[in-house]
Amino acid sequence: MDKNKNISMAVIKRLPKYHRYLEELLKNDVDRISSKELSKKIGFTASQIRQDFNCFGDFGQQGYGYNVKELHEQISNILGLTREYSIVIVGAGNIGQAVANYSNFEKLGFKLKAIFDINPKLVGIKIRDIEIEDIDTLENFLKDNSIDIGVICVPSRSAQDVCNILTKNKVKSIWNFAPVDLSVPEGVFTEDVHLSDSLLTLSYLMHQS
């Protein structure tokens, strides 16, 4: 896996999509697939696909295509899906509840450990057997439990404060749904889901057409 070290973000961003398609192929009992066939399904060019897979090692045999099971395993490895990740969600509004209810995350190895909210009306309500807790208990919870990923689903104005509590208490990754860019200490990873940025890409495309 030494090849992995200098992989561009563009390639990394394509990996989850490969993983999703290979999972689909596995479900449909497909054993082998050529880059050309995969290209038709996934929309990247065959040469792009071959180039991407070459970043990580030798997965295919010229003329025989890729072994789907092997390739799926390798990409799972690369994506770090061979272990479990513990998650807390902060903010139990619509987005927080949507993330909590998304059963596929659990299947991929992301285990929801707790949900927090500031709203007393939400505290005590159960989502998938997990009771929403008061946000004031977040810090103590993090001191007692090792958490890998903090999901921030609070409004913009509170997002940085929540982020600070998480990172001060050894949460190493932030999945941020608030429409702000967060400052994090070195060594902490952030991944943003900025819905309005995505919507504006669409208005751009419509406007230019």
Added chain:
Amino acid sequence: MDKNKNISMAVIKRLPKYHRYLEELLKNDVDRISSKELSKKIGFTASQIRQDFNCFGDFGQQGYGYNVKELHEQISNILGLTREYSIVIVGAGNIGQAVANYSNFEKLGFKLKAIFDINPKLVGIKIRDIEIEDIDTLENFLKDNSIDIGVICVPSRSAQDVCNILTKNKVKSIWNFAPVDLSVPEGVFTEDVHLSDSLLTLSYLMHQS
């Protein structure tokens, strides 16, 4: 605006972020900003910023920085935010409700016209004064109303069917939250929000560190 024609997707994807920061600067009554100052805030290099803005025209004056109001207006123009867009949401689960409740979209000019769901328990419930309607009425609604953007918040298995109904009835843009890639007729734009793809980017980064 002739310069706009051959702009790379990478630049386009940065525009909403510029728009967001410039809006913030406007709110704080900042008149002018240099690419260097903007770089500190936004995280792109100053030369990247200058290069991006050059794609669209001459916004700055060497040594004087950019006029924030003018730049914000121009980027709003480029993003197509000078007109209104009508929206329907299909699927009123957590994600659908989150999108419906996101008041900032309305401010940007995206007007929610209707929400549809298959679940009889949800039909009739109001979200921001809009009653959730039965999905069986979607097609007729689209025949009677001109809709720009269809937001797909249904489970994967129904997403393509919903997409077909939308595009057959002249909806020109699809904002897709289902974890599948949709086939659309030529001339229809799609923008995906694939939450699990985003989460797997995070596990990749944690795993490689």
